[in-house]
Amino acid sequence: MPPAHPFDDDKLKEECGVFGTVGVSDAASIVALGLHALQHRGQEAGGIVTHDPEQGFNSARRFGLVRDNFTSEKLLNTLPGPIGIGHVRYSTAGSKGGTQIRDVQPFFGEFAMGGAAIAHNGNITNALQLRKELIERGSIFQSSSDSECIIHLMARSMGRNIPDRMEEALRKVEGAFSVVAMTRTKLIGCRDPLGVRPLVLGKLGDGWVLASETCALDIIGAEFLREIEPGEMVVISAEHGIQSHYPFRPAKSRFCIFEHVYFSRPDSILGGQSVYSTRENIGRELAKESPVDADLVCPVPDSGTPAAIGYSLESGIPYAMGIIRNQYMGRTFIEPTEQIRNMGVRLKLNVNRALIRGKRVILVDDSVVRGTTSRKIKDMILDAGAAEVHFRIASPPTAWPCFYGVDTPQREKLLAATMSEDEMCEHLGVNSLKFITLDGLYRAVGEARGRDASCPQYCDACFSGEYPVEPADMLEQGFRMKAAE
Template sequence: MYLRDGKNPFDSMNEECGVFGVYSAETRDVAHTVYYGLYALQHRGQESGGIAVAYANKIQYYKGMGLIPEIFANGNLDTLPEGDIAIGHVRYSTTGASLLLNAQPIVFTGKCGKMALAHNGNLTNTKQLREELINDNAVFQTTIDSEVMALLINKNSYGDIVKGVLAACNRFKGSFALVVMTADKLIAVRDPYGIRPLVMGKNLDDVVIASETCALDAVGANYVRDVRPGEVLVIDSSGEHSYFLEGAGRKCASCIFEYVYFARPDSVLDGCSVYESRKEAGRLLAKYNPVDADIVSGVPDSAVVAARGYSEATGIPYVETLAKNRYVGRTFIQPDQSMRENSVSVKMNALRANVQGKRLILIDDSIVRGTTSKKIVKMLRDAGAKEVHMMICSPVIKHPCYLGIDMQSYSQLIGANKSVEEIAAYIGADSLRYLTVEQLKETVKSANVQFCTGCFDKNYPYPMDDYEADKHKFE
């Protein structure tokens, strides 16, 4: 169930999902607004997607496998009616298989009529909640935690969706940023630790909710603010109303990897520019890890900005050394291990004329297993690179993440089992340097939140011992 491995198969970690919602002051083609919002969030999930539209006390939806333009090709988008509320979702499976059955939004009829839900994150108490609901005669159609969330919200609604959302979300453990839609309301929720991002914008009288600000830009909406950790933001005909979950504001622990890798560089999350944080990572690598070299380069795409920062700080020329096939999606979407491994050479190739005879500093965002880093280093050496020095824009990943990143066990992590010197030898690099946790925090010091660093130092927002034991039990 936890097989996919990130931008570079076996090396980077995987994002979970992207969510988008719009509440319009008048009935119009809100499906197209969500379409363009999801298009901007495509980097957050490429396995499946869907859009649901509320109209005339009904909800109509369309879901499919693949990329957003593929799902809504051949007139599928035009099958959705005009309405005044719509939500959408792009998915990468952190729980549940990659099947159309598990595509979101989840749409069903409940105590408050038609409802739809789209979720980004990962609950750590799904098993317990699912068993409780089954004992209460609930019937599940999918294998994802989002359906558990939807049914628990319905169970607690009693005709009032807001009370249902509050009661259910106070039971959830883990990370969740979600949008919930009824016939007359759009509700946005961010977990009390603010682990996953969620922002609000406006386009005239329309209110827009999205996982990142780049999606607001895509639909012409102006950024207003981030949804606060633990906030339940209700948008309806009477305006916007905020409620707060238990523990809201007690301790913020946003995922710092949103800045390292997951988010688009043109997004701003919790007051911090993703682009600037990545450039600062390159500058700090240069400050603390000087290396005598001829050129510096970045593994496309997330490490390119950091490589430019390193170049500016040192004066070492930035040179592209890896050509990327722009028509190949993120490799972690491949359905099995062998296909993901083969797709590395399809996706990237060394630029021989730029690397031959050169001492190269190569910057990447992270190393999880090391397999792809090893392939890339060999690719560069085969192209004639004299030296390859790897620089990583994050600390050594030593511990699993259970909060929405798809690395669930120590066996997946090369940093948990080898020293830095041993990792360097494994990937074939002349040297290997990482940022420390404190240095990484320096890159996001303009953010108005604190961060989760559990995958580096086991400093999770709350104890994970029970969930960790549960995961080992079923591996």
């Protein structure tokens, strides 16, 4: 199964979005709408599990987009009940099972005290070790997903109920996890002690909602109550409401800073801040740090737009839509023959030639990963007659892979891992290239002091190489941490 946009292979991809609701009349429809709002977090596949007192648990898992699979009345009628959870996903980098329907969440398990389904956003960094131990003890895995480890750990727990078993299982897990799970009557949400991945709580009439982002609450008209705290587990039922506790050893929060830069939708709220406003602030900081004489500030759509607006406002250089995105580029547009592949990003992006011709253009993008797309965009701008091309990047150089739920290339394929900023500028063939500094990024997200290396507020490992949780499985496979280089 190819990605939703087969030519968009030069962006970091958040691997999952999760959603759950309880105490509503038609959980499946609510979950489908929530997943639609979270589609940017995973476009490869999705799944929904619901429970009805008369019909029991029901599930549907499909490849492709939510709008293509979970909007028909016929399908939704097969998912009755007042409680349900859902999941959208990308497969992980190099995942051999990434195209198998058995890898699509939510996962379901039948326990002595009843069934439970679980949807997981993040990545378990000791999953290979856990899987090996579980298989040696007789567990039979059905998928290649690290998330299935949680179900098997729950099965081996002696906890008296499902929440207790989940709590015991998650204590054995390392890495990042925001989990939404369900029993016959309870909706469960939990974040890892570092709070790397997001999870929010909302109220919908007499019911409750858990979601990866607040934009998923907006689409169903739910009230945003608060974020689930790092290390917090909530157990929610229509009968008893919310029960909250903190089952893990306390730790300092290390929320993923790239959620502010790229992953989350700009209309979401993170840490009490508008994502859009934060990205505009990033553009302002970038303009202060790296000014350049030019005629136009143009975003690389769509993720570079808020930062480009901020750069324009701070610099006084006019903002313009120099690149237009084809919003209808889809998986089935045309068979990707070699000739079509050579068109590259032109299938998705087109230059506004009349605007660009003869101008000195600042292109604002969210990141540079491999650099392949950046070079193609630069070529398109020059072909349209631009006098100069200056790249301004709304994140520091991405020099390290992420092991906490982001699909990242191997380190040697990251442009910033092998080149300096000047070398990258020459490689891309642009007049200038500047990234926002890590301190500048921290200022933009509200840390006036900049990044305090002794106690960073965020996980910034993809920029700094400082991993808050050692990636045990990757170290065993030969990955070298920054200190080891």
